[in-house]
Amino acid sequence: MRIGLLRHFKVNCPHKKMMTSKEFREWSECYEKSKVIKKHVDMYGIEWDICYVSDLPRAIVTAQEVYSGNLIIDKLLREVDNAPFIHSDRLRLPFEVWHVCGRLAWLFKSKSQPETVVGTRKRINAFLDQIDWSKENVLIVFHGFMLFNFQRELRKRGFSGEKIRMVKNGVLYQYIQEEHAH
Template sequence: MKIGLVRHFKVKRGYPEKRFVTQKELFQWLDEYEASDIEVGETSLGSIEWKRCFASDLPRAAKTAETIYDGNIIKMKELREVQIYPLFKRDIKLPFLLYPILIRMAWLLKHKSQLERKADVEKRVKAILDDILSQSDENILIVSHGALMMFMRKELLKRGFKGPKMKTPENGKLYVFEK
């Protein structure tokens, strides 16, 4: 049995033009990113016959799945990216690139602002894989998001699958895990 993980194609919405943004502007940009179209690319699915395909229901992942897979695609809210939440009560202006670092630190340190904890994400990934794997023992393709894929990789390895390392999954690249 093989599980293929693919990160959605690159999103067209670039970074904000301003170097310094308020938290409100950051989350406005995130909303635009969520709704943005993708730059359709090429994904080699190898010579593997993928029998089923699951995808995040967010547009960038769903459209990627529709582009690379010809069959029926099961779209799941559970395959969405790890959710982030505002850090500050006030609208502080900071360098755009500092926000991801601060949010990641807040998430890892279990700051009360981050409502979806690491343990919650791990639990969600276990439940997703339990559900998907209980439906079939055929080759399965999953189109999702970078951070969630790293959690899926870790869980697949725990379940006896073997597969590649991935620091930050590349957009549109297939990562195959086999048992």
């Protein structure tokens, strides 16, 4: 069995270099509504039997570009929210600091983050428990941080594939499982 993981196209949502926690939150809300920048995706000539996609527009638009069949839209595939790790109207930090520190806050179970590590893993496993394991080639179109966490759960289920450190937009990552373990 083959599972293809694809992060949505790059989102056209520029940001200021320095921002407050409020401006980071406003940027995040803008990002949710922004259009994507379409590009060619190498799908390696694989006939995908089924395509699951996050219910967020950037993922759906991407899935429609790379898959011609019916999409199975699932909110379990939504991105992990990245909230400001502290709230301050005065403190201005580089965008990257807000982004990275929000993810670190998630990892270290900070109350600043709406979803916990355990919650994210439960969501991933709930999704994996419900997919159609009779299909040979399963495509999943969703988000970078979810994809990063998804690979760990696939490995636990006997899949092998590239260990992804930086998830690129519009790049297909493949995981293979020789024997069905279900």
